[in-house]
Amino acid sequence: AQKVTQAQTEISVVEKEDVTLDCVYETRDTTYYLFWYKQPPSGELVFLIRRNSFDEQNEISGRYSWNFQKSTSSFNFTITASQVVDSAVYFCALSEGGDKIIFGKGTRLHILP
Amino acid sequence: EAQVTQNPRYLITVTGKKLTVTCSQNMNHEYMSWYRQDPGLGLRQIYYSMNVEVTDKGDVPEGYKVSRKEKRNFPLILESPSPNQTSLYFCASSLSVPSGGNNEQFFGPGTRLTVL
Numbered sequence: 001a002q003k004v005t006q007a008q009t010e011i012s013v014v015e016k017e018d019v020t021l022d023c024v025y026e027t028r029d030t031t032y033y034l035f036w037y038k039q040p041p042s043g044e045l046v047f048l049i050r051r052n053s054f055d056e057q058n059e060i061s062g063r064y065s066w067n068f069q070k071s072t073s074s075f076n077f078t079i080t081a082s083q084v085v086d087s088a089v090y091f092c093a094l095s096e097g098g099d100k101i102i103f104g105k106g107t108r109l110h111i112l113p
Numbered sequence: 114e115a116q117v118t119q120n121p122r123y124l125i126t127v128t129g130k131k132l133t134v135t136c137s138q139n140m141n142h143e144y145m146s147w148y149r150q151d152p153g154l155g156l157r158q159i160y161y162s163m164n165v166e167v168t169d170k171g172d173v174p175e176g177y178k179v180s181r182k183e184k185r186n187f188p189l190i191l192e193s194p195s196p197n198q199t200s201l202y203f204c205a206s207s208l209s210v211p212s213g214g215n216n217e218q219f220f221g222p223g224t225r226l227t228v229l
Contacts (some may be wrong), residue, residue, distance in 0.1 A: 006155075035218060044155075045220035046204060091156060095211030099163060100171060101146070101218070105155035 002027045005093050006104035013082055014112050020078045023092030027073075029053075031073045034068065034075045035093040039106070045091075051075065079109075087111045115140045119204050119221035126194055127229050134224050144207045145187040146171070146218070147179065149200040155225030156203065161208055162187055164187045194228040201225050 003026040021066045025034065032037045036048040049059060051068050063080045080085050092104040117138045118129065126132055126168075126189040131190045146161040158171030162180055178190040189196060189204075208215035 008154075026136060031212070033211065035217065037218075037220075043201075043223055045205075047217045047219070052216050093156075099144075099161060099169060099211055100158060101211050102158070102172075103148075103156040112196065 001028075002032075002094050002096050002100075002102050004092050004102050004104035006090075006092055006107050008107045009105070010108045010110070012110040012112060016081050018078060019082050019109065020076055021090050021092075021109065023075045023077065023104060025073050025075065025092070025094045026094075027094060028097050030094045035068065035090045035095075036075075036077050036079050037087040037093065037102075037103075039082055039091065042083075048077075063085040082111045084111045084113055087113065094102060115219070115225065117204055117206055117219050117221040119224050121224060122222060123225050125227045128195055129193050132191050132194060132226075134202060134226070136187045136189065136190075136193075136221060137185050138187075138206040138219070139185065140206065140208070140219065141184065142206035142219075144210045144216070144218075145181065145182075146185070146202045147177070147206045148205065149173065149198075150203060150223075151200050157187070159202075166226050173218050186220075194226075196228050199226060199228050 005024045032053045034051045038046045065078045067076045088105045091106045095101045147159040148156045157173045160179040162168045204221040205218040208217045
């Protein structure tokens with residue numbers, strides 16, 4: 001069965017610090033997709049990234065970077081030089097070869113000015 | 114503008130009074146899904162639909178019904194709401210099914226439901 005664990009319930013850092021949000025997943029499939037979504041205080045859910053199981057390249061998009069490691073079943077998300085606007089709840093999600101998508105419980109990130 | 118719309122955005126109702134939350138997307142997406150978000154539990158999938166007339170249960174389907182008569186619409190029906198269905202509900206759609214390549218989901222703005 002698929003499972004996504006975001007062990008960090010809440011994190012607070014001071015602005016300009018780097019912060020890493022952890023995501024550990026469980027799946028029996030060899031083909032799967034991993035996602036990160038952001039939910040700012042306004043409440044909408046915003047897609048950040050998708051990664052398929054065959055692509056272990058790390059990705060960088062501005063201040064955001066993602067580290068996908070199949071060996072540890074992790075898909076961690078790092079924000080470099082954090083800003084107050086990064087304050088949000090971040091969700092990691094997994095879909096296998098079937099039709100369902102499983103979300104982690106989310107990590108609430110507070111960036112303190 | 115490409116979007117997923119939900120109505121109503123806020124609803125307060127009483128136990129047992131049937132209600133429908135509408136969801137519509139204008140992106141010709143195949144896959145649509147309903148989630149509920151509760152504190153400490155994250156997003157949990159209620160029902161999903163792979164295409165017209167094809168629906169299936171997610172992880173928490175009890176007390177809910179859905180239909181997919183047209184590609185763009187995916188209403189969520191609560192036949193007899195109960196207080197434990199008080200939650201924030203999100204509809205989402207994606208071009209392809211989760212196992213496909215274009216599977217990032219676009220979410221509606223959410224519907225906050227309170228059942229008294």
